[in-house]
Amino acid sequence: MKKIASLLSVCALALGLTACGSDNASTKTEDKKELKIGATTGPYADMVNEAIKPGLEDLGYKVEIVEFTDYIQPNKALGNDSIDANLFQHKVYMENFAKENKLKLSDLIVVPTAPMGIYSSKYKSLKEIKDGASLALPNDPVNLARALKVLADEKLIEVDPDVDPLKISEKDVTKNPENIQLKPLESAQLPRATESVDLSAVPGNFALAAKMKLEDALVLENMPDLYRNVVAVNTKDVDAQFAKDIKEVVKSAEFEKVIDRKFIGFGKPEWMK
Known part of the structure; x- marks a missing residue:
């Protein structure tokens, strides 16, 4: 009986630790206050730096911008959690890339985009x-x-x-x-x-x-919204607090002021009109 009781105690302890670990994992994303956002060098890295980063910092985030020079690595880095979000692609490209590379990516919000x-x-x-x-x-x-x-x-x-x-x-x-x-x-x-x-x-x-x-x-x-660039995240993070805060910043009046002042000619998505 003592052996059985000891075994049950060990099992209970193990389950407790597992549960705790699970709770920590679930809150880790929710409590994330340090973000890495990827973008291609040029206007979209500038958009993150000038129109998105300041708003996130006002919400208490520390933001690092990771610049890329190609259209492959930003999604690879997002898929392996090296970055938390990226901005460089439209939804059609993102979905095709995710399917071909077995990634689970989701578009968070459409942003103003330089038209053809x-x-x-x-x-x-x-x-x-x-x-x-x-x-x-x-x-x-x-x-x-x-x-x-x-x-x-x-x-x-x-x-x-x-x-x-x-x-x-x-x-x-x-x-x-x-x-x-x-x-x-x-x-x-x-x-x-x-x-x-x-x-x-x-x-x-x-x-x-x-x-x-x-x-x-x-x-x-x-340009139809389907071809406008999006902020993309891993599908598992769509409902994370940092994702909600990115959307809040992009929808802010301050974001639009920066776009109007520094990104002349960029076509705005339907939700901004």
Whole structure:
């Protein structure tokens, strides 16, 4: 009987320790006051530093910004808990990346985003475009669809109305009255391409990285929220207090003031309009 009692006591102690450990684990995230937020070098690292970090610090957080120069490592770092959140991608990219890499990531909130623009060193207006003008545009499916939608919105081309606007490709172009010559290129090459083609459709982040001004574009896209950047977190942290506080800061009046003052040309998401 003594042996049984001793065994039961050990088991109870073990269960108690496990329960305590579980409680500590559950409160660890809730009590987190030191955050690491990843962002790509450039405007989105600046957005975290100038528009998000100050608000979090006012709420008692210590914030470290971790900068990345590619679109792979920010999600890898988030997935292995090296960082707590990141800002550099739209929801479509995040979901595809998470699926391909077996990660559980969630979008927390949509933020103002630099839109794609059509730039030219030859024309000052889309009305000046001549027959056979050459236009460089992204060669990846997502950004290609965005560029073609801009052209369609500006009545430069027509596309099959039965095709999802988010998935249109060159084969879906039904009319091209100006005989615009489409030249797909890697997005990173598009800013430089403005010197060798008549027009270039450049995603906002690449334009800003090349020191191009959004307001210098002949036209900026009417970007759907699906393509605006999001603050992403691990799905397990969606309801954590730090995640709620990030949303609170992004929704604050002070955040919008910084955007209006320092991020001119960035398209605002629907919830800010």
